[in-house]
Amino acid sequence: xxxxxxxxxxxxxxxxxxxxxxxxxxxxxxxxxxxxxxxxxxxxxxxxxxxxxxxxxxxxxxxxxxxxxxxxxxxxxxxxxxxxxxxxxxxxxxxxxxxxxxxxxxxxxxxxxxxxxxxxxxxxxxxxxxxxxxxxxxxxxxxxxxxxxxxxxxxxxxxxxxxxxxxxxxxxxxxxxxxxxxxxxxxxxxxxxxxxxxxxxxxxxxxxxxxxxxxxxxxxxxxxxxxxxxxxxxxxxxxxxxxxxxxxxxxxxxxxxxxxxxxxxxxxxxxxxxxxxxxxxxxxxxxxxxxxxxxxxxxx
Amino acid sequence: xxxxxxxxxxxxxxxxxxxxxxxxxxxxxxxxxxxxxxxxxxxxxxxxxxxxxxxxxxxxxxxxxxxxxxxxxxxxxxxxxxxxxxxxxxxxxxxxxxxxxxxxxxxxxxxxxxxxxxxxxxxxxxxxxxxxxxxxxxxxxxxxxxxxxxxxxxxxxxxxxxxxxxxxxxxxxxxxxxxxxxxxxxxxxxxxxxxxxxxxxxxxxxxxxxxxxxxxxxxxxxxxxxxxx
Ligand SMILES: Nc1ncnc2c1ncn2[C@@H]1O[C@H](COP(=O)(O)OP(=O)(O)O)[C@@H](O)[C@H]1O
Ligand SMILES: [Mg+2]
Numbered sequence: 001x002x003x004x005x006x007x008x009x010x011x012x013x014x015x016x017x018x019x020x021x022x023x024x025x026x027x028x029x030x031x032x033x034x035x036x037x038x039x040x041x042x043x044x045x046x047x048x049x050x051x052x053x054x055x056x057x058x059x060x061x062x063x064x065x066x067x068x069x070x071x072x073x074x075x076x077x078x079x080x081x082x083x084x085x086x087x088x089x090x091x092x093x094x095x096x097x098x099x100x101x102x103x104x105x106x107x108x109x110x111x112x113x114x115x116x117x118x119x120x121x122x123x124x125x126x127x128x129x130x131x132x133x134x135x136x137x138x139x140x141x142x143x144x145x146x147x148x149x150x151x152x153x154x155x156x157x158x159x160x161x162x163x164x165x166x167x168x169x170x171x172x173x174x175x176x177x178x179x180x181x182x183x184x185x186x187x188x189x190x191x192x193x194x195x196x197x198x199x200x201x202x203x204x205x206x207x208x209x210x211x212x213x214x215x216x217x218x219x220x221x222x223x224x225x226x227x228x229x230x231x232x233x234x235x236x237x238x239x240x241x242x243x244x245x246x247x248x249x250x251x252x253x254x255x256x257x258x259x260x261x262x263x264x265x266x267x268x269x270x271x272x273x274x275x276x277x278x279x280x281x282x283x284x285x286x287x288x289x290x291x292x293x294x295x296x297x298x299x300x
Numbered sequence: 301x302x303x304x305x306x307x308x309x310x311x312x313x314x315x316x317x318x319x320x321x322x323x324x325x326x327x328x329x330x331x332x333x334x335x336x337x338x339x340x341x342x343x344x345x346x347x348x349x350x351x352x353x354x355x356x357x358x359x360x361x362x363x364x365x366x367x368x369x370x371x372x373x374x375x376x377x378x379x380x381x382x383x384x385x386x387x388x389x390x391x392x393x394x395x396x397x398x399x400x401x402x403x404x405x406x407x408x409x410x411x412x413x414x415x416x417x418x419x420x421x422x423x424x425x426x427x428x429x430x431x432x433x434x435x436x437x438x439x440x441x442x443x444x445x446x447x448x449x450x451x452x453x454x455x456x457x458x459x460x461x462x463x464x465x466x467x468x469x470x471x472x473x474x475x476x477x478x479x480x481x482x483x484x485x486x487x488x489x490x491x492x493x494x495x496x497x498x499x500x501x502x503x504x505x506x507x508x509x510x511x512x513x514x515x516x517x518x519x520x521x522x523x524x525x526x527x528x529x
Contacts, residue, residue, distance in 0.1 A: 005406050205392060211350070212455070213380030214407035216373075 004089045009222035009230060015200050020194045021230055027190055030232025032185030033189075033241040038176035039268050039274045045169050052162055055125075058142045060085070060129040061153045069125040071098040077151035085129055090141045091185035093132040098123055112256045126153060132158075187299065188289050191227050195293040198223055206298075220298070224290045231286030235279040242271050301492050302326040302349060307345055307358035309514075315509060318344040328458070331485045333501050335525060336511035342494035345459050345511070349492075350373050350382060359493060363458055381461040383452030383489075387467035388425040389444045391436040397447050398423065398432040402453045404496055406518060415516040422454045428479060439474070442473035459490035466497055474500060498525040 004188045014021050044150045062078065070078045073096045097105070105123040110116050131142055199206065209219045244267055252262040258265045302325065308376050309319040318343045326332050334342050347353045351367050360367040363380050367374050391400050398419050403414045426446040436444055445465060452460055461482065467476035477501055485491045495501065501508060501524060508523030509516060518526075 204390065208390060208392070209407045210404065211379060211384050212404040212451075213376040213378070213382075213410060215376045216406045218409070 006218075006221055006225065010225045013202070013222055013226045014174050014201065016201060017194060017197055020197060022192070024187070024194050024230045025234045025237065027183060027187040028282060028299060029241065031180050031187050031238035032235050032282055033245075033279060033280065034180035034183060034237055035273075036274050037243050037245070038066065038173050038180060039277065040270055041173040043274070044264060044266055045166060045173070045272045048169075049166070056087045057158050058131045058133065058139050059156045059158060060131060060142070060146050061126045061156065063153045064126065064130060066101050067125075068123075068152050071100065073098070073237070075126075077149075081146070081149065081151055082129065085131060085142075085146075088142070088145070090134055090138070091131055092134045095130045096127070097130055098127045098245035099123070102127060102261045152287060163181055178295065184285070188285065191231070191286050191289045193197055194230075194292045195223050195227055195290050196297050198226060199294070199298045220294050223294060223298075224287060225288040227290035228283055231282035235275075236280035238278055238282075239275045242270075242274070246271065301330070301363065302492070303327045303361040304345075304358075305359045307348065307352060307355045307360060308357045309341075309348065317356070317514050318332075319348075319355075319511075322511075322514070322516055324516060324519070326490060328490055329484070329485070329488050331491045331504075331506045332493070333504070333506055333523070334492060334511065335496060335508055336503060337496065339513075340438070340511040342511060343463055343512040344514075346494055348461050348491070349461060350384065351378060355414055362506045376408070380455060381458045383449075383455070383457040384463045385445065385448045385452050385460070387464040389441075389448045389468075390435075391399045391444055391451075393448055394437055395435075396432065397428060397434050397436070397439070400436070400447055401451045401454050404454055408455070410455075412505070418454055422450045425453070425483075426450045441469050442476055445469065445473075445477055446480065449477070449484070453489070455486055455491065459492065460484060462491065462493040464495055464497075465493065466495065466500060471499065475503075478501065503524040 022205045031225070062081075066078050069075075069293055073079055073082055078096075082094060082096060085091055099122050103120070105115050106120065106125060133139060136159065139159050143157050146152055174231065206219050246268075254265055268287040304322050304324045305320055307322045308317050310317045319451070322341075334345060336342055344353065348355055348367070349362050350362075351370065355368065358368075362378060363381050364443055367378070370378065385510070392403065395403060399420060400417050401419050403419070420429070420432065423432055426449055428443065428446050428450065431439065431443065434445065438446070440466065445468075449460075449465075460481070461483065462517070465481070466477055474497065482504075505522050508518065508520045508525070510518035510523075510526075
């Protein structure tokens with residue numbers, strides 16, 4: 001196998017169908033960038049989940065007068081509620097958070113927005129029991145038992161909020177995957193089309209190659225490599241797009257929640273980890289598509 | 301060298317067989333004309349030898365290959381031992397004369413130093429030593445056919461198949477091409493040439509195999525084109 005021969009064939013082939021080549025690179029890049037985006041969201045969800053693992057709590061908020069009067073939880077009904085929660089078999093741990101402690105936590109979370117903190121008085125925040133469950137998947141046990149009890153304002157199941165949050169992220173991920181799939185189909189058809197076109201424009205050459213006894217490697221490898229080279233260029237472009245997207249957009253949008261430890265960010269490392277997969281997918285798809293196209297449409 | 305045993309070929313899209321019960325043997329070093337009217341099956345005969353087509357019935361042997369049983373991946377080996385020229389030359393328009401000839405060696409993986417050595421040699425053999433750098437469109441028809449012959453012969457094949465190589469050429473130029481094919485034949489290469497050019501066949505006095513509607517109607521050791529059966 002003469003590498004220089006195959007290489008020069010590939011270069012001529014790509015240049016001869018330059019418009020198709022560009023269309024192929026762009027579609028491949030966009031579809032891979034979407035796939036990569038989806039994969040990054042998956043990583044972000046995973047990392048954010050660890051952030052909340054064994055922290056999922058049910059908050060039992062107390063009425064305003066208890067919040068105001070019983071900062072140490074020494075009188076009924078606060079004392080009684082605390083005892084009942086401690087005795088509850090579903091409960092792992094109970095902590096009482098009075099109005100002042102609640103305010104401190106609020107300040108910590110919204111440290112990045114001092115205006116908000118300045119506007120908030122401790123009096124607007126209720127005292128609460130923060131309840132950790134033995135089985136974090138069954139918060140309704142507590143919600144049902146304690147909602148409406150005397151002294152209880154309302155019971156908030158934090159996992160409900162988290163579920164909604166993760167559902168939104170999952171939805172976003174699914175959407176990018178779906179669009180990526182559509183784009184991938186477009187990319188696939190374009191690759192197939194380009195390979196056919198390429199084989200057609202070089203049919204005289206290929207005909208002569210077959211006549212003088214060139215093996216399938218020689219007649220078909222250039223077309224296959226053409227498809228794979230464009231696929232790879234598409235993948236590199238997609239990776240560039242992801243980096244650009246992270247630096248110019250994601251980092252700004254997520255700056256506050258990241259600081260407040262609400263979500264985990266997408267790091268350069270994440271993109272680095274996703275990149276080889278994108279390249280592999282690009283090479284795999286273009287190679288398979290090219291091969292199948294040659295098998296179906298081009299006589300050997 | 302070449303042996304067809306009761307070969308029939310029916311194309312999928314046609315009802316009449318292109319070849320019917322054809323048995324022909326050609327020995328090493330022979331020069332054979334394959335004649336017959338248009339549509340008599342000459343090109344089909346040659347395509348079977350190249351295994352571009354497989355027979356519907358019968359057996360085909362070329363060199364030491366049994367073409368009817370041959371695996372597809374061995375077809376390139378067979379074709380490397382056969383040179384081919386056609387009526388329409390089939391040169392690559394964007395390559396020079398030398399590049400066209402070198403192409404046939406490049407694509408079968410011959411090393412560069414071999415190519416550099418044998419391409420000028422074969423161009424000299426066909427009488428094109430001064431025109432290595434020309435493009436095909438800068439050559440006459442006869443010269444283009446010489447390039448095609450050089451390309452077919454550069455790998456020193458055991459046999460040369462020519463499908464109406466003079467079909468696009470005037471009589472004088474055709475005569476030159478025939479002299480070249482004779483010269484190639486004298487190096488020991490078997491030459492099988494399909495043609496319906498009477499004067500060429502008559503002047504050469506070589507073996508003539510005549511086809512008519514796919515059947516062999518004549519096989520003369522020293523034939524003329526004649527008037528058919
Ligand atoms: N690829 C093909 N498909 C169908 N029929 C063909 C094909 N090639 C040739 N034929 C038919 O086979 C017969 C012989 O053709 P061919 O071998 O080309 O004859 P020749 O070269 O003597 O003119 C003709 O009737 C022709 O129409
Ligand atoms: Mg013919």
